[in-house]
Amino acid sequence: MSGQTHEGALWGGRFGSGPSFEMQRLSKSTHFDWRLVPYDLDATKAHARALKERGVLTAASLKALESALATIGKDFAAGTIAPGEQDEDVHGWLERILIDAVGAEIGGSLRAGRSRNDQIATFIRLYMRDTSRAIRHILIELVRVFIARSEEAGERIMPGRTHFQHAQPVLVAHYLLAHAWPLMRNISRIDDWAKRNNVSPYGGGALAGGGLGIDAEGIARELGFQGVMENSLDGTSSRDCVAEFLYITTQIGIDLSRVAEEIVILTSAEFGYISLHDSYATGSSMMPQKKNPDIAELTRGKTGRLIGNLTGLLATLKALPLAYNRDLQEDKEPVFDSVDTLLLVMPAMAGMIASMTLNYDRMESQATKGFSLATDVADFLVEQGVPFRDAHEIVGRLVAHCESQGLELHEASDEDLASVSSHLTPALRSVMSAEASVARKAGVGGTAPAQVARQRARVAELIEALDTD
Numbered sequence: 001m002s003g004q005t006h007e008g009a010l011w012g013g014r015f016g017s018g019p020s021f022e023m024q025r026l027s028k029s030t031h032f033d034w035r036l037v038p039y040d041l042d043a044t045k046a047h048a049r050a051l052k053e054r055g056v057l058t059a060a061s062l063k064a065l066e067s068a069l070a071t072i073g074k075d076f077a078a079g080t081i082a083p084g085e086q087d088e089d090v091h092g093w094l095e096r097i098l099i100d101a102v103g104a105e106i107g108g109s110l111r112a113g114r115s116r117n118d119q120i121a122t123f124i125r126l127y128m129r130d131t132s133r134a135i136r137h138i139l140i141e142l143v144r145v146f147i148a149r150s151e152e153a154g155e156r157i158m159p160g161r162t163h164f165q166h167a168q169p170v171l172v173a174h175y176l177l178a179h180a181w182p183l184m185r186n187i188s189r190i191d192d193w194a195k196r197n198n199v200s201p202y203g204g205g206a207l208a209g210g211g212l213g214i215d216a217e218g219i220a221r222e223l224g225f226q227g228v229m230e231n232s233l234d235g236t237s238s239r240d241c242v243a244e245f246l247y248i249t250t251q252i253g254i255d256l257s258r259v260a261e262e263i264v265i266l267t268s269a270e271f272g273y274i275s276l277h278d279s280y281a282t283g284s285s286m287m288p289q290k291k292n293p294d295i296a297e298l299t300r301g302k303t304g305r306l307i308g309n310l311t312g313l314l315a316t317l318k319a320l321p322l323a324y325n326r327d328l329q330e331d332k333e334p335v336f337d338s339v340d341t342l343l344l345v346m347p348a349m350a351g352m353i354a355s356m357t358l359n360y361d362r363m364e365s366q367a368t369k370g371f372s373l374a375t376d377v378a379d380f381l382v383e384q385g386v387p388f389r390d391a392h393e394i395v396g397r398l399v400a401h402c403e404s405q406g407l408e409l410h411e412a413s414d415e416d417l418a419s420v421s422s423h424l425t426p427a428l429r430s431v432m433s434a435e436a437s438v439a440r441k442a443g444v445g446g447t448a449p450a451q452v453a454r455q456r457a458r459v460a461e462l463i464e465a466l467d468t469d
Contacts, residue, residue, distance in 0.1 A: 030083035032333050033090050039123040040090050041073050043202065046222040047114055050214040056113070061106045068101040091116050113212035114205065117236040117324040121201035124332060126223065128245045129194060131339045136190045138346040139183050139252070143463050145354045146180035150456055155449045157434045158273065158363035159372060166370025169434040172363060173456065174447040180459055182255040187466065189248045197244070200225040201235030207323035208232055237323040239313070242331045246310040249338040253299075253306035256349055260296035263352070267293050272362045277355035280348070295348045302341050309334035367434040371399045373409050376431040376440060377424075386423055394421045 019027065045066060052062040072094075075081040087093035099107035150173035160170035200223060203209065203216025209232040210216070216228045229235035266273040276293060284290035316330045374395050381391035398420045402412055410432040417424035430436060442448040445455070 024088075027088055029089045029329055029332075030087050030093060032336060033120075034083060035336065036090055036120075036123045036127060036332075037076050037094075038073070039126040040094055040119070041069050041076070042126070042223060043119060043122060043219070044094065044110060045069055046219040047202075047214070048110060049222075050219055051109065051112060051212075054113075054212055054214055056212065057106070057109060061102075061109070064102045064106055065098070065110070068098055068107075071101070072097060089116070091119060113210045113214045114202070115236070117206050118201050118204040118210075118232075120328075120332075121204070121236050122223070124242060124335065125197060125201070125225075128242070128335060129198075129224070131343075132190050132194060132245065132248075135249070135252070135339070135342055135346070136187055137468065138343070138350065139187050139190075140463060140466060140468065142346065142350050142353075143180045143183050143187075143459065145350050146176050146183075147456060147460050147463070149353065149358070150174075150176040150180075150452075153358065153360070155438075156358075156360040156364060157367045157438060158360075159366050159369065160447070166366075166372045168372050168375055168441075169367040169437045170447040171438055171449065171452050172358060172360065174452045177452065177455055177459060179255075179259050183252075184459060184462060186248060186252045186255065189251070193241075193244055193248060197241040198224075198226045199229050200227070201229050201232075203228060204232035204235040207236055233323045237320070237325070237328070239317055239328060239331050242335060243310070243313055243317060246306075246313055246334060246338055249342055250303075250306040250310045252342060253303040253345070256345065257300045257303040259349070259353070260293075260299040263296040263356070264293050264300070273359055275357040275359060276352065277357070280352040280355055295352045299345045299349055302345055305341055306338050309338045364434065368408060368410060368437075371402065371409055373432055373434075373437055374399055376437045377409065377428055379440070380428045380431045381423055384423065391423075394423055397421070398424060 048057060048062055048065045048069075051057045052059065057065070072081065081097070083090070083093045084096075087096065095107060095111065098110065101107065153172035153176060156172045157169050158172045158175060159166050160168045160175070200216070200220035202219050202223070203214060205211070220226075220228050263274060263276075265271060267276055276291065278291075280295055281291045282294045284292065313331060313334050316327055320327055377398070378388065378391040378395045381394060382388050386394070398409065398412065398417070401416060401420055402409055405412075405416070407416070410429070414426050417426070417428070431440065438447050438449070440448070442451055444451065
């Protein structure tokens with residue numbers, strides 16, 4: 001066709017010919033933006049009512065449109081409709097089938113006072129708002145899993161590490177809660193993001209604002225927004241809300257990947273701290289004995305996708321001039337992929353963590369390895385009046401002596417201690433146990449049992465206070 005709107009598109013009048021095959025293939029987006037249909041339907045209903053208030057639509061036309069949109073919504077939910085080959089995007093598809101349903105005069109009226117630019121800027125916000133709630137719910141359940149597992153762990157002890165070398169003993173519960181707090185911060189990030197971005201670009205038109213005086217604030221309220229963006233150029237062309245959303249999904253992935261990495265390592269025979277439930281592990285096609293931590297590995301691997309989605313969008317946005325540019329079509333696929341990835345990974349991780357066995361005896365047997373009580377000995381010397389600089393050097397010499405003799409610190413004899421320094425008296429044996437070590441860390445945030453119990457109660461209180469609607 002020439003000289004008129006192309007079927008399945010929203011443009012064409014000024015062109016002497018239709019788009020080339022190559023142009024159609026490049027421009028087409030229904031293969032990924034189809035999931036935005038519910039938001040298009042909701043916004044179109046609100047827009048139709050606003051047009052009726054402005055006298056653009058009659059009451060009868062509005063009633064016909066609302067009936068047609070309701071039917072389309074039911075068909076979409078049932079999966080009985082699909083975009084056609086001629087449909088450029090969900091906007092063109094909706095106009096086409098509305099025209100089929102109610103005629104060109106009524107169906108073609110809805111384009112008045114709006115643009116694909118303000119529509120899609122609105123729809124992606126609505127999609128992120130809904131899916132962020134789903135992600136948030138699973139995060140809450142993950143935190144609850146860590147709380148429950150930490151309570152089960154009681155006062156059992158494990159090695160704490162820095163540089164992945166033995167450092168100081170910690171409670172297993174303290175270790176588990178250390179993975180709960182980043183997830184809590186991610187919930188806060190989602191809540192902050194939702195509050196900051198709960199404004200609507202709808203009514204901004206292509207760039208300069210709508211010329212028909214439709215009630216953008218009324219449409220915003222109907223779509224669940226708290227207000228309208230103050231600048232139409234900003235509203236139609238900015239995607240920092242999308243980049244921020246992708247950062248949050250990426251940070252969630254990174255935090256889960258850290259857990260996953262530790263599970264991969266701690267389930268190995270060299271460690272044996274954790275055993276996975278059979279239903280959350282896989283085997284080998286060649287080696288009959290294998291029990292592989294595939295959920296953890298896939299989580300670790302898919303985090304790379306999340307990082308790629310974020311960095312890819314940032315690269316797209318970095319030099320876009322005002323206002324809308326078609327480059328912004330690239331904002332949706334990374335969001336959809338990141339959401340799909342998290343909604344796949346997070347329940348699997350929750351199930352794996354909830355069902356895995358923690359081998360406490362094995363962890364406790366390793367808790368004082370690697371001279372992990374050395375700092376406690378140095379602190380003891382400080383309490384006896386030795387400057388920490390001197391205490392540090394004395395304990396360092398004691399470690400070197402024990403290492404040369406194949407001893408752990410607590411295995412050194414009184415004679416061994418005295419041979420290193422007169423300050424190393426038998427009295428320091430009171431701190432030479434994992435239990436004594438954790439008990440001494442009684443400050444806020446420490447691994448002493450009372451502090452860990454307080455910490456667990458605090459995170460449980462915070463999680464229960466969250467709005468879970």
